[in-house]
Amino acid sequence: MEETKQNVTINKAWKLMEDVYDPEIPVLSIIDLGIVRDIQLSNDAIEIFITPTYSGCPVMDVISMNIRIALTENGFKKIKITQQLSPAWTTDWMIENGKEKLKAYGITPPIGKSFDKKYLEELKVECPHCHSLNTKLISQFGSTACKALYQCNDCLEPFDYFKCH
Amino acid sequence: MENNLFNYTLHLADNSLTMGHRLSEWTGHGPMLEQDIAISNIALDLIGQSRNFYQYAAALKDDSVTEDLLAYLRDAREFKNLLITEIPNGDWAKTIMKLFLFSTYQFCFYQKLIDSSDKQLAAIAEKSLKEVTYHVRWSSEWVIRLGDGTEESNKRIKLAMEEVWPFTGEMFQPAEYESLLINNRISVDVSEIKNDWMGRVKSVLEEATLSYPEDKNTWMQTGGKNGIHTEHLGYLLAEMQFLQRAYPGCEW
Known part of the structure; x- marks a missing residue:
């Protein structure tokens, strides 16, 4: 019985995380990004384990604060956020x-799974606007560390590509 | 033993912070917008890595030691960074050459540190390695572009090579605190990664039409790991630490 109650609380916390968004890519929740590793409950304290995307990602502090706000607003009192590297x-x-949400927002999601096997130049990166595969790399670093800057040779629009990492 | 681990962690933190700070000096001054953004992003990665190391170093001490204190309130003599990270940026070619040689070192180094018996150092290495892979790739392309580019770019990257090369020897000479941690597999034996580094550096230089300096007589600068620095670190710290020195305990 006690265990069930605990699970309900933990599930509630997981659900709340779906409404915590990445301030730099406001269409993605931290669940979409996959940065919530675990949620545990002990002695009435809820502990959220998150993994930073990039070491220097400036929004990790904001994300932690937003997690805290979301939990506080929903009745959680003892909250601990642990960064797990x-x-x-x-x-x-x-x-x-x-990934679908990212694409609809105009950022091409990461292609494939292998991080360092393919060089950026060899990838066929689809333009999120006209869906052409005739695109070129402009810069390996885009508006944030996690993105590269591409340009479409067909519609000529520049766009961000979320790099494999 | 504990103090060796503390010093070793600081050495790694200081490397990333100092290099990151130097690169951040390009922010707003890059030769073109995309490269300005790229180098600022690389600086951010490095400063993020240094935070992970400083936080760990602080955790090894009592509560009075914080990451901010370690980064912003130590003097030059207490910094343990490699000298290559503190020397001034010079022109774009020199910045690129410094970053290329240093990133390649970090790449070879982190590949070993992920096997450290110290779980936290291994975790930071695993995280950092992914980022450094991009730094190596980006700086290698620039070395090739400059070396195999115009007469002017070739002249500049060659000069950069001459200026930066004497600062590479130190990478592969362990400090005492580092050596003492090798046996229990906490630290990386840096003398063992030299060949890997050399191979990677050589192949990029070759593509850039530059030659690898084989001269064994080059005088190699050392001291950084033990707190003996060039005159440039003091100026760097004066700027970087200004806020904490002027407004102690300031947070935002």
Whole structure:
């Protein structure tokens, strides 16, 4: 019985995480991004384990604060947020639904799973606007560390590509 | 033993912070927008890595030691970074050459540190390695572009090579605190990664039409790991630490 009650609380916390968004890519929740590793409950304290995307990602602090706000607003009192570095976050953890949302937002989601086997130049990156595969790499670093900048040779629009990581 | 681990962690933190700070000096001054953004992003990665190391170093001490204190309130003599990370940026070619040689070192180094018996160092290495892979790729392409580019770019990257090369020897000479951690597999034996580094550096230089300096007589600068620095670190810290020195305990 006690265990069931605990599970209800933990599930509630998981559900709440679906409404915590990445401030830099506001269409993706932290669940879509796959950065919530675990949620545990002990002695009435809820502990959220998150994995940073990039070491220097400036929004991790904002995300932690937003997690805290979401939980506080829903009756959680004792909240602990723990950053877990290992295993290191990878774009493979981004859920399919998240990738679709990213695409609709105008950012091409990461292609494939292998991080360092393919060089950026060899990838066929689809333009999120006209869906052409005739695109070129402009810069390996885009508006944030997690993205590269591409341009479509057909519609000529520049666009962001979320790099495999 | 504990103090060796603390010093070793600081050495790794100081490397990333100092290099990250130097690269951040390009922010707003890059030769073109995309490269300005790229180098600022690389700086951000490095500063993020240094935070992970400083947080770990602080955790090894009592509560009075914080990551901010370690980064912003130590003097030059206490910094343990490699000298290559503190020397001034110079022109774009020199910045690129510094980053290329240093990133390639970090790449070879982190590949070993992920097997460290110290779980936290291994975790930071695993995280950092992914980022550094991009730094190596980006800086290698620039070395090739400059070396195999115009007469002017070739002249500049060659000069950069001459200026930066004497700072590479130190990478492969362990400090005492580092050596003492090798036996229990906490630290990486840096003398063992030299061949890997050399191979990677050589192949990029070759593509860039540059030659690898084989001269064994090059005087190699050392001291950084033990707190003996060039005069440039003091100026770097004066700027980087200004806020914490002027407004102690300031947070935002």
